[in-house]
Amino acid sequence: MNVILQKSSIANQSSIVITGSKSESNRLLLLQALFPEINIKNLSNSDDTKVMQYALQTSEDHIDIHHAGTAMRFLTAYFATQEHRKVVLTGSSRMKERPIKILVEALNTLGADIAYLESEDCPPLKINGQQLIKDKVTLNANVSSQYISALLLVAPKLTNGLELTLEGEITSVPYINMTLDLLHQIGVKTEFEANVISVSPKTTKADSQTLIVESDWSSASYFYSILALSPVGTQITLSSYKQNSLQGDSALITIYKDFGVETRFNKNAIVLKKTAENVTPKMYNLNNSPDIAQTIAVTCLGLGIECQLSGLHTLKIKETDRLEALKIEIEKLGGQIDITENSLHLFSNKSLNCDVSIDTYNDHRMAMAFAPLALKISIQINEANVVSKSFPSFWEDLKTLGFNIS
Ligand SMILES: O=C(O)C1=C[C@@H](OP(=O)(O)O)[C@@H](O)[C@H](O)C1
Ligand SMILES: C=C(OP(=O)(O)O)C(=O)O
Numbered sequence: 001m002n003v004i005l006q007k008s009s010i011a012n013q014s015s016i017v018i019t020g021s022k023s024e025s026n027r028l029l030l031l032q033a034l035f036p037e038i039n040i041k042n043l044s045n046s047d048d049t050k051v052m053q054y055a056l057q058t059s060e061d062h063i064d065i066h067h068a069g070t071a072m073r074f075l076t077a078y079f080a081t082q083e084h085r086k087v088v089l090t091g092s093s094r095m096k097e098r099p100i101k102i103l104v105e106a107l108n109t110l111g112a113d114i115a116y117l118e119s120e121d122c123p124p125l126k127i128n129g130q131q132l133i134k135d136k137v138t139l140n141a142n143v144s145s146q147y148i149s150a151l152l153l154v155a156p157k158l159t160n161g162l163e164l165t166l167e168g169e170i171t172s173v174p175y176i177n178m179t180l181d182l183l184h185q186i187g188v189k190t191e192f193e194a195n196v197i198s199v200s201p202k203t204t205k206a207d208s209q210t211l212i213v214e215s216d217w218s219s220a221s222y223f224y225s226i227l228a229l230s231p232v233g234t235q236i237t238l239s240s241y242k243q244n245s246l247q248g249d250s251a252l253i254t255i256y257k258d259f260g261v262e263t264r265f266n267k268n269a270i271v272l273k274k275t276a277e278n279v280t281p282k283m284y285n286l287n288n289s290p291d292i293a294q295t296i297a298v299t300c301l302g303l304g305i306e307c308q309l310s311g312l313h314t315l316k317i318k319e320t321d322r323l324e325a326l327k328i329e330i331e332k333l334g335g336q337i338d339i340t341e342n343s344l345h346l347f348s349n350k351s352l353n354c355d356v357s358i359d360t361y362n363d364h365r366m367a368m369a370f371a372p373l374a375l376k377i378s379i380q381i382n383e384a385n386v387v388s389k390s391f392p393s394f395w396e397d398l399k400t401l402g403f404n405i406s
Contacts, residue, residue, distance in 0.1 A: 002357070003384040003395060003405050005374035010230060010402040015237040015269075018220060020044040020213035021247055022390050023175060026052045026070045027182050028211055030078055030153050035186060035202070039210040042240065046390045062088045067095060067319055067362060067389055070146055072123060073103055077150035080112035081157060082129035088117065090124035094362055097122060098317055103147035106139045107132075110158075135160035138167060141195075144314060145172035148197070149179040155199035156188040166195040171314055174248025174288050181246050185211060214242050217249035218365075219391045220270070221295040224252050225372040226401065227274045228259035229302045236401070239269040248289045255292075258282060259299060279305050281348070287311030290318075294369035297326055297346055301335045302373050306348045313342035319389070320361035329370065332356045352377050364389040374403055 025044040032038040033056045043049060048068035055063045055075050065071040072091055079087045090096070101121035104114045113128040135158060141148060148164065155162035170176070180190045180197070186209065189200040215238070223236050241250075243265050253263045260276035282300060286293050286309055293312055300307040315322035323339045330337045330346065334353040338345045352373065357380035360366040364386045371394075373379050387394040399405055 001385045002380055002382045004380050005371060005378065005398075006404040006406075007376070007378045008374050008403045010226065010234065010375070012233065013235045013237075014401050015239070016223065016397050016400065017240075018215040018238050019046065019391065019393070020049075021216040021218075022046045022048050023070065023178060024182070024213045024246065025049040026068075026074060027149065027153060027179055028213065029053055029056055030074050031182065031186060033078065034154070034157050035206070037206050037208045038186060039208060040213060041210060042213040042215070044213065044216065044390075045392055047388045047392070048390060061086055063090070065089065065091045065095065067092045069095075069098060069144075069318070070149075072098070073100065073144070073146040073150040074153060076100065076103055076114065076125060076127065077107060077154045079127040079129055080107045080114055081132055081154045083131050085129035087127050087129075088124055089127060090117075092362070094319060095123050099143065100125070100147075102140050102143055103150055106137045106147065106151060109137045110134045110162075132158050133160065136163045136165075138165040140168050141166035141170040142168035142313070143171070144317070145170070145175045148176050152176070152179045152183065152190070152197065152199055156183065156202035158201060161201045162199045164197045166197070170195070171287060172248070172290060174246075178246040178248075182211070214245055214247065215240050216390065217241075217245060217247040217252060218291045219394075221249060221252055221292045222368045222372060222394070223272060224256040224259075224261055225295050225299040225302075225369070226375065227261045227272050228256060228299045229372050229375040230274050232260070232274050232276060235271060235273045237266070237269050237271050241265070241268065241270045249292050251289050252292060255284060255296065259303070279303055281306040281308075283308045285309075285311040290314050291365065293344075294322060294326060294365045297330070297337075297344060298369045298373065300346050301330055301333065301349065301352070302376050304349050304351075307346045308343070310343040312344060316341070319363035320366070322363065322365070325359075325361045325363065325366055329358050329366065332358070333373070354378060356380070357382055360384070360386050362386060364391065368394055371398060371403075
């Protein structure tokens with residue numbers, strides 16, 4: 001499905017309910033499988049969460065998790081620790097290119113039995129579940145935090161708990177802290193000192209407990225971008241959010257202040273308002289919030305302003321090589337952009353090419369990041385249904401705001 005967005009303007013005030021964070025949802029689903037006393041509210045309705053839920057419930061021995069990176073990594077650790085369970089864990093053709101060696105080696109060092117079925121270092125994996133007795137492992141922390149979260153999530157069920165020593169510069173740190181915080185909320189003792197994380201085993205049975213998933217901040221980013229490209233005075237209310245978020249992408253509050261978008265908490269909602277024009281060049285290190293890089297780059301393109309984004313080394317192994325994809329699509333629109341292995345530099349531009357059709361590379365964030373440009377030009381987004389990976393109602397919600405979509 002391709003969508004055409006005619007040049008649009010949006011209502012002065014609107015409200016949108018955003019689905020639960022897929023990162024929190026997928027962690028809590030795994031924890032619920034290990035500790036059934038956990039109940040979850042406001043679970044994400046994303047494809048990635050549905051596939052995680054399915055994988056944890058099925059008794060099949062061949063499980064396809066499609067494009068879901070967190071599901072692939074978290075389930076590898078989960079099935080590796082399920083005694084007497086044998087599964088093949090596979091995914092989309094892109095998933096078969098996304099590296100998982102660091103996690104597989106760490107688990108096998110702890111006593112797991114995981115083998116590669118196709119290319120070395122990537123899914124599909126053949127996993128023979130084992131009881132893991134060993135409790136110490138060292139791993140490289142600068143490729144993906146998901147490997148670390150995967151190990152931490154199963155740690156309270158390991159006989160002796162777990163001590164992880166992290167090597168290299170730690171990437172996507174807020175996602176590790178989110179995992180530790182959720183473990184803490186269900187009564188697991190953890191410690192994160194310098195580069196060592198330890199998790200104690202959880203033995204005592206707890207009373208039933210309900211955890212509420214906060215709405216997804218990465219999904220909120222597209223509304224921040226829409227406001228940055230809208231006239232002063234435009235307002236959008238999003239729910240349900242918390243002042244003390246576990247999600248690193250809540251950094252949007254400070255980042256988009258630089259674009260003249262103010263955030264105010266009102267009970268469990270955030271009220272976003274464009275209060276000023278700000279077209280000065282921007283510079284951010286997004287090591288802690290890689291998923292909002294595309295959103296910010298396209299906001300700057302729409303405003304015609306220069307930006308320098310660094311800390312982007314993980315973008316090359318996500319749903320697509322996001323740096324390459326951004327370069328191709330931004331250049332189609334007439335933008336000038338330089339990329340390296342871990343950064344991008346967008347130059348200021350005076351105008352955008354019209355009637356461009358944006359390719360999305362099986363990446364939900366490519367589709368959603370470029371959509372706000374419809375406030376400036378008519379634009380086509382190809383394979384627009386990719387948004388369901390994290391935000392199934394995205395196009396409907398844009399229509400609610402006043403976007404003209406066919
Ligand atoms: O743990 C998580 O829920 C995630 C961690 C991040 O991945 P990396 O640690 O690979 O950057 C992020 O990009 C991804 O969307 C979700
Ligand atoms: C990178 C992402 O997801 P995952 O790694 O879980 O596929 C994302 O949602 O932007």
